Amino acid sequence: MNNRIIKIFALLLVVMLFTACKKWVDYNPHEDFRTTELDYLKSESDYRTMAISVYSPLQWLNQEVPVGDIASDNAVSGGENASDVLSLQQIDDYTHTPVNSTLTELWKAAYEGINRANYLNQYKAKNLAGTTVEFAGKEALYGEVNFLRAYYYFHLVRLFGDVPLFTDKRLGLSESKSLQRSPKGDVYKQIEADLNSAISVLPVTQAQKGRITKGAAQALLGKVYLYQNKFAEAAAMLDNVINSNVYSLVADFGSMFLASGENGPESVFEIQYSNTSPYYNWGGYNRGQGNYAVQQTGIRGLNGSAAMPYAPGWSTNLPTQNLAAAFTAGDKRKDVTVLDIEAYKAANPSYNITYQVAPYKNTGLYNQKYLPRKGETSGQLELNYLNNFRIIRYADVLLMAAEAYNRSSSPNDAKALSYLNKVRERAFGNASQNSTATGTALRQAIWDERRLELAMEGHRFFDLVRTGQAATKIPGFVAGKHEVFPIPQTEIDISGLKQNPSY
Numbered sequence: 001m002n003n004r005i006i007k008i009f010a011l012l013l014v015v016m017l018f019t020a021c022k023k024w025v026d027y028n029p030h031e032d033f034r035t036t037e038l039d040y041l042k043s044e045s046d047y048r049t050m051a052i053s054v055y056s057p058l059q060w061l062n063q064e065v066p067v068g069d070i071a072s073d074n075a076v077s078g079g080e081n082a083s084d085v086l087s088l089q090q091i092d093d094y095t096h097t098p099v100n101s102t103l104t105e106l107w108k109a110a111y112e113g114i115n116r117a118n119y120l121n122q123y124k125a126k127n128l129a130g131t132t133v134e135f136a137g138k139e140a141l142y143g144e145v146n147f148l149r150a151y152y153y154f155h156l157v158r159l160f161g162d163v164p165l166f167t168d169k170r171l172g173l174s175e176s177k178s179l180q181r182s183p184k185g186d187v188y189k190q191i192e193a194d195l196n197s198a199i200s201v202l203p204v205t206q207a208q209k210g211r212i213t214k215g216a217a218q219a220l221l222g223k224v225y226l227y228q229n230k231f232a233e234a235a236a237m238l239d240n241v242i243n244s245n246v247y248s249l250v251a252d253f254g255s256m257f258l259a260s261g262e263n264g265p266e267s268v269f270e271i272q273y274s275n276t277s278p279y280y281n282w283g284g285y286n287r288g289q290g291n292y293a294v295q296q297t298g299i300r301g302l303n304g305s306a307a308m309p310y311a312p313g314w315s316t317n318l319p320t321q322n323l324a325a326a327f328t329a330g331d332k333r334k335d336v337t338v339l340d341i342e343a344y345k346a347a348n349p350s351y352n353i354t355y356q357v358a359p360y361k362n363t364g365l366y367n368q369k370y371l372p373r374k375g376e377t378s379g380q381l382e383l384n385y386l387n388n389f390r391i392i393r394y395a396d397v398l399l400m401a402a403e404a405y406n407r408s409s410s411p412n413d414a415k416a417l418s419y420l421n422k423v424r425e426r427a428f429g430n431a432s433q434n435s436t437a438t439g440t441a442l443r444q445a446i447w448d449e450r451r452l453e454l455a456m457e458g459h460r461f462f463d464l465v466r467t468g469q470a471a472t473k474i475p476g477f478v479a480g481k482h483e484v485f486p487i488p489q490t491e492i493d494i495s496g497l498k499q500n501p502s503y
Contacts (some may be wrong), residue, residue, distance in 0.1 A: 070092045070317055079358075147212045157191070160487055215241050248265045249394055257369045274386050296317055315366075317367055330428050395423050413442055
């Protein structure tokens, strides 16, 4: 009897296991309302939606702009005290180490963008189901994707030097553990390849503002050439943008930094931010659609009448008196770039302004270009400012081209001067302050102009490093070390990457 029971139970167990295995083999995730990779890239809409997702990490690189000035002689970290946003304090003081939350986020966000771009390229010809999806404008869409991958790699190579390079597919954790750093030259070759590919298929203009255009790709490629001292190539590429008749200098310098001036005639490439969907997630403070850096620049405890246009903030990324002193009399850019709060208060007594003096590294000055304004945010107010970052402006293109012509093996100082003076004429309202310099004096004049024109837009540190001026201009900068930032310690621990020298 016991043997019969045992046999019956054994038979039932076999049946149950077979049934369970069959159910597991035949399991369809859709039964549990789950989406898998096989559901992706089945239509034109899928491809276009996923291409938008490649743009998203641009917003997450939010802190590169303040770092570009705080790490230079343009700005100090500011804030409430010495530990307020400690990662930025360390960068300002040149005490940063591989354990730095800002640098780690800038690394992670860029590689997330690269992974997304790679995923789309991996399934460009056929999707995961082996089906080819063709549609009008597909190549141009991939031009945008390739520009974005190039931009993410350019961001990384400027910050960290040699970095892991991969383009064939999206990487998983196990694969990333085996990836090592590639020489900077190889990374630049890939950036150039992606940008040339993008230029060949991108339209001159886009119906939707903020999407990548041919001019944006040409401008970025010209900048990439400039960073490699390929001056003839840079000049020729940047002239493509200048001669396209698509871009122009706006008459009113300050207008382009207002919400009404976004994506205007001087805009070549802007990172788009919005306040259209409320966002409250402090755990992902810079992972929403709003520009977190705007709140950082605001005046602490600012209050006043309803007519006062500015909103309060955290007194971070404060312009230095050294920067303010670099502007000469009559330069209209000064008041647009730096706000002297005491002078502003005295000039506007009807506003009844009160504020808390920035308690740490106070300079008395604030970043006027990105100062928070009333009515330009939503949801969790600090996280949702709509201000775009102006990454490449036409004035930047003119100054890069001027430098490239001046530094070329066959210099053309006449052309360099014409481009430089277009920028200066806008700054002063006439030709009275036009430069007549040549040779090395002209080169320094162009570099100085870049500081004044692009101040508080995140360019200064990188310009000083690439032109060899950083050690003499930036307090605390150590030549041979601080040209790049340390590889985040988490990446050293996970992937065994080799650290940059002296970190």
